[in-house]
Amino acid sequence: MKRREFIILTGVGATSAGMLSACGHPEEKLIPALIPDDEYVPGIDVWKASTCAMCDAGCGIVVRTRDHKANKIEGNPQHPVNRGALCARGQAGLQVLYNPDRIKAPMKRVGERFSGQFAEISWDEAIKILADKLRDLSAIGKANSVHFFTNDRRGMTAHIATRFMEAFGSHAYLVNRLFNEDSAISGFLNSYPFVNKPVFDIANATFLLSFGARFLETWHSPILYSRAYGDFRRASGKVRGKFVQVEPRMSLTGANADEWLPARVGSEALVACAIAQVILREGLAKNTPDANFIKSFEAYSPENTAALTDIAAEKIIRIAREFAKSDRPLAITSSTIEMTKSLASLKWANFLNLLVGNINQKGGMLLLEKDYTFPLAKLDLPNGFSNIDYFKFPMMIADRPCEILMIHNFNPAYVVPATKKKLKTIPFIASFSSFMDETSELADLLLPDHTSLESWDINYAEATSEFIVNLTQPVVKPEFNTKQTADVFIALSRALGDKVAASISFSSIEETVKQGFTSFAKKETPALVKKKAAETDAEEDSWKPLSEKGFFINKLKNNPAYELESHQLLTNIPLTDSLLSDAYEDQEYPFALLVYEHPTLGVGEQANLPLLQELPDAMTSVMWGSWLEINPKTAAQLGIKDGDVVEIAVEEVAIGGDLRTIAQFEPIQLPAVLYAAIRPDVLAMPCGQGHTAYGRYATNKGVNAVVFTIGSAGNKRGILRAKVKRISNENKLIRFGTNLPEHIEIKR
Amino acid sequence: MSETTPTNKPQWAMVIDLDRCTGCEACVVACNVENNVATVGAEEAAKGRTINWIRIERYFEGEYPDVRVKFRPVMCQHCEEAPCEPVCPVYATYHTDEGLNAQVYNRCVGTRYCANNCPYTVRSFNFFDHVWDAPLQKAWNPEVSVRSRGVMEKCTFCVQRIKAGEAKAKDENRDVKDGDVTPACVQTCPTKAMYFGNIADPTSEVAKLSKSSRATKLLEDLGTKPKVIYLNEGE
Numbered sequence: 001m002k003r004r005e006f007i008i009l010t011g012v013g014a015t016s017a018g019m020l021s022a023c024g025h026p027e028e029k030l031i032p033a034l035i036p037d038d039e040y041v042p043g044i045d046v047w048k049a050s051t052c053a054m055c056d057a058g059c060g061i062v063v064r065t066r067d068h069k070a071n072k073i074e075g076n077p078q079h080p081v082n083r084g085a086l087c088a089r090g091q092a093g094l095q096v097l098y099n100p101d102r103i104k105a106p107m108k109r110v111g112e113r114f115s116g117q118f119a120e121i122s123w124d125e126a127i128k129i130l131a132d133k134l135r136d137l138s139a140i141g142k143a144n145s146v147h148f149f150t151n152d153r154r155g156m157t158a159h160i161a162t163r164f165m166e167a168f169g170s171h172a173y174l175v176n177r178l179f180n181e182d183s184a185i186s187g188f189l190n191s192y193p194f195v196n197k198p199v200f201d202i203a204n205a206t207f208l209l210s211f212g213a214r215f216l217e218t219w220h221s222p223i224l225y226s227r228a229y230g231d232f233r234r235a236s237g238k239v240r241g242k243f244v245q246v247e248p249r250m251s252l253t254g255a256n257a258d259e260w261l262p263a264r265v266g267s268e269a270l271v272a273c274a275i276a277q278v279i280l281r282e283g284l285a286k287n288t289p290d291a292n293f294i295k296s297f298e299a300y301s302p303e304n305t306a307a308l309t310d311i312a313a314e315k316i317i318r319i320a321r322e323f324a325k326s327d328r329p330l331a332i333t334s335s336t337i338e339m340t341k342s343l344a345s346l347k348w349a350n351f352l353n354l355l356v357g358n359i360n361q362k363g364g365m366l367l368l369e370k371d372y373t374f375p376l377a378k379l380d381l382p383n384g385f386s387n388i389d390y391f392k393f394p395m396m397i398a399d400r401p402c403e404i405l406m407i408h409n410f411n412p413a414y415v416v417p418a419t420k421k422k423l424k425t426i427p428f429i430a431s432f433s434s435f436m437d438e439t440s441e442l443a444d445l446l447l448p449d450h451t452s453l454e455s456w457d458i459n460y461a462e463a464t465s466e467f468i469v470n471l472t473q474p475v476v477k478p479e480f481n482t483k484q485t486a487d488v489f490i491a492l493s494r495a496l497g498d499k500v501a502a503s504i505s506f507s508s509i510e511e512t513v514k515q516g517f518t519s520f521a522k523k524e525t526p527a528l529v530k531k532k533a534a535e536t537d538a539e540e541d542s543w544k545p546l547s548e549k550g551f552f553i554n555k556l557k558n559n560p561a562y563e564l565e566s567h568q569l570l571t572n573i574p575l576t577d578s579l580l581s582d583a584y585e586d587q588e589y590p591f592a593l594l595v596y597e598h599p600t601l602g603v604g605e606q607a608n609l610p611l612l613q614e615l616p617d618a619m620t621s622v623m624w625g626s627w628l629e630i631n632p633k634t635a636a637q638l639g640i641k642d643g644d645v646v647e648i649a650v651e652e653v654a655i656g657g658d659l660r661t662i663a664q665f666e667p668i669q670l671p672a673v674l675y676a677a678i679r680p681d682v683l684a685m686p687c688g689q690g691h692t693a694y695g696r697y698a699t700n701k702g703v704n705a706v707v708f709t710i711g712s713a714g715n716k717r718g719i720l721r722a723k724v725k726r727i728s729n730e731n732k733l734i735r736f737g738t739n740l741p742e743h744i745e746i747k748r
Numbered sequence: 749m750s751e752t753t754p755t756n757k758p759q760w761a762m763v764i765d766l767d768r769c770t771g772c773e774a775c776v777v778a779c780n781v782e783n784n785v786a787t788v789g790a791e792e793a794a795k796g797r798t799i800n801w802i803r804i805e806r807y808f809e810g811e812y813p814d815v816r817v818k819f820r821p822v823m824c825q826h827c828e829e830a831p832c833e834p835v836c837p838v839y840a841t842y843h844t845d846e847g848l849n850a851q852v853y854n855r856c857v858g859t860r861y862c863a864n865n866c867p868y869t870v871r872s873f874n875f876f877d878h879v880w881d882a883p884l885q886k887a888w889n890p891e892v893s894v895r896s897r898g899v900m901e902k903c904t905f906c907v908q909r910i911k912a913g914e915a916k917a918k919d920e921n922r923d924v925k926d927g928d929v930t931p932a933c934v935q936t937c938p939t940k941a942m943y944f945g946n947i948a949d950p951t952s953e954v955a956k957l958s959k960s961s962r963a964t965k966l967l968e969d970l971g972t973k974p975k976v977i978y979l980n981e982g983e
Contacts, residue, residue, distance in 0.1 A: 088777040260816070611780055613787070615776060615777060701790065
């Protein structure tokens with residue numbers, strides 16, 4: 001029986017039979033009339049627009065909900081970043097909301113400190129505990145020993161927390177991404193005030209030269225650039241673009257390249273220089289620097305640098321010619337700590353873009369005006385934050401008095417496990433995490449935040465030539481007794497009174513977001529507190545279409561003055577010969593250790609989602625664990641077979657300051673994967689696993705590779721040296737299909 | 749294998765452009781969420797008991813340093829001459845008049861003959877009843893039944909979406925057209941590498957693309973007549 005017949009037969013539709021025949025979708029019209037709450041329509045899907053929070057790209061999503069349950073996330077077809085598409089991480093978003101290991105209510109510690117024993121309390125009590133602690137400290141003039149850290153980089157939490165903390169007399173800190181791509185413009189370009197983070201028109205390029213930029217996985221805005229890549233390959237009326245990737249270990253992005261250049265670790269900048277040198281000496285450049293520069297640049301010829309980069313001169317010359325002669329060449333680069341000397345790579349890749357003159361051209365590098373201020377600044381919130389890199393966290397809490405640590409979605413006990421010792425000396429720790437992670441285990445008070453699908457927020461999209469302001473709104477009612485951290489701060493400010501209360505004028509995050517978003521969209525300066533009751537109706541009218549759409553756009557201009565200056569820019573390039581130093585060799589630690597961001601588990605934030613744990617890694621098919629990638633020839637020399645357990649030991653590194661104490665690494669054991677596409681002198685392992693807490697799906701899976709990043713980040717040479725040996729042939733790899741050994745010896 | 753009788757019903761088919769596909773696996777997760785595909789956990793996964801309706805095959809070609817990698821999403825190919833169909837003793841897998849290779853869960857008795865006979869190894873067997881740690885089951889798609897122990901399952905081309913699309917077209921008194929039906933994998937694909945539609949309609953995108961000089965089918969020489977068409981890389 002069909003729905004329509006059912007409705008008619010049961011008499012529900014009988015009285016409206018005339019109306020039924022008049023409308024196309026009877027059930028859409030009928031049932032809401034019967035049940036006024038338009039949130040609750042039995043058996044009918046309700047779609048809600050919001051913003052994906054699985055990474056920082058800011059893709060628009062629409063969530064299919066039925067009977068108060070969310071059951072599918074799709075890309076928002078209207079959203080300019082993703083146009084209806086969504087990546088593996090985004091698709092798994094529902095498992096954050098419905099994760100069985102969420103902290104289900106506010107809790108206070110009941111057992112010994114760090115025993116991990118908590119008892120549920122009410123929100124009133126939780127806020128009172130924290131407010132009392134804060135008041136007591138303030139009374140004895142120690143307000144500045146309270147610190148707040150968050151890694152909510154795009155939303156309002158940091159704004160509201162900053163406002164609160166400053167009124168209270170201390171600071172809120174915003175922790176940067178571990179694999180931080182934010183320095184996409186550097187060196188000589190950085191000094192130009194009109195330059196903002198560039199956008200790369202990959203779709204229209206005809207030759208793409210990438211220096212370790214994993215733009216299909218983790219770089220800037222993966223879906224935006226994946227969409228562009230599709231068109232780069234096969235848009236109608238366009239020649240098929242050629243794509244060359246320079247990186248020592250082939251990533252998923254590199255796997256899609258037409259040509260892979262496994263340059264020596266840290267020599268990407270040198271490869272860029274060698275290509276530039278060929279372009280200059282063969283007169284293929286559209287913009288040329290002065291003769292003196294060209295003369296001194298001769299040292300960077302492919303012939304001179306081949307020994308350092310390990311790429312044959314003929315190959316460099318061929319690629320340089322193809323690049324410069326292509327209609328619309330484009331060079332991009334990664335700036336993360338996955339890549340050593342990444343700032344130099346940035347500089348010289350951008351130099352290539354200047355040489356071929358693709359700045360603000362179709363298929364080129366688009367530089368946008370700098371007036372790119374966060375819209376929330378207009379909300380009378382503080383404009384700037386104190387940004388810190390995650391590896392500075394241990395120093396920060398060591399350097400200054402810390403009586404109360406408040407920590408939100410940042411997990412130092414996992415990313416820098418050695419910092420646990422210091423964390424344990426802090427008298428009081430309050431965690432706002434939605435999950436019981438390694439840091440929350442040490443906490444005295446748990447104030448679990450909503451997950452993104454239950455929250456209100458405004459943020460902006462990454463890497464677009466239009467300024468896109470995104471709305472995050474609840475798609476379902478909160479699943480557990482959690483509270484959005486912004487609302488906790490509002491409640492705290494009320495409890496503390498005085499100037500702290502005055503610092504936050506609005507009454508809830510929902511009100512702030514609704515009014516703020518509407519006002520921005522209308523390009524008005526919001527006057528939040530002054531709204532009168534009579535105006536509410538008008539506000540409602542403009543709110544509905546905006547909330548259904550989920551975002552709005554402000555156009556940004558390319559800076560027209562730029563082209564005129566590119567020649568001038570070229571004359572100002574500082575040339576340093578530090579790139580030409582000899583490749584580092586070490587007999588005892590013969591390998592460079594690359595630690596990279598896992599394409600779906602990230603740096604461990606997504607390790608608690610079973611969907612992503614059981615998703616075979618695209619390059620190795622490994623699930624539910626870590627692995628070490630090693631070149632098959634190297635492995636053969638060391639007697640290592642695929643799946644063998646190996647031990648890697650990392651050299652001691654000279655890292656300055658307080659980092660020294662924590663940059664000692666224990667040898668770790670994990671299974672080896674023989675990986676055909678990695679340099680013989682390189683070992684690589686993904687981040688993401690090795691949690692000791694963070695729920696049943698994440699705990700005790702694989703090893704924690706993130707710990708090594710602090711070694712590369714704090715180390716002058718930028719890379720860790722390692723040695724590896726075989727431990728056993730006990731195959732612990734879990735791979736797609738089957739893990740059964742190919743040869744089974746039956747003992748008789 | 750069904751008798752081929754002339755029909756004016758839509759014939760559903762998929763085209764996958766391997767030049768656009770990056771192997772990102774967004775389709776895999778989208779499929780798992782849409783179709784309530786269970787995750788089995790580390791222990792069972794080690795025994796090869798994961799359930800996959802779609803997978804990304806990966807091929808390394810050449811030796812270091814001249815290595816190239818190719819990706820290929822593989823799901824049930826909905827063969828017109830499906831080797832899995834005639835071996836089912838209980839008619840649990842059969843061919844519909846819309847060209848779908850259907851699987852009827854409550855007929856299936858779990859002989860696994862079909863999986864044995866499938867050259868594409870796209871069928872997954874439920875060796876046990878799956879555990880969904882509460883409240884994960886709240887994310888179940890109410891349009892798709894959850895399979896229990898002893899039942900074979902595989903890609904349906906998102907038959908629930910096909911039915912909804914056909915119902916909509918019928919409501920509007922017209923034939924189905926491109927865009928009416930979009931399976932979960934096609935909808936989420938970041939590079940727009942996948943196309944879905946009625947190949948019997950010569951104006952549809954899949955019908956046009958299937959005539960491309962780049963078009964191939966997987967293990968075509970077996971004579972299975974797959975309904976999934978791959979477009980090779982290159983010009």
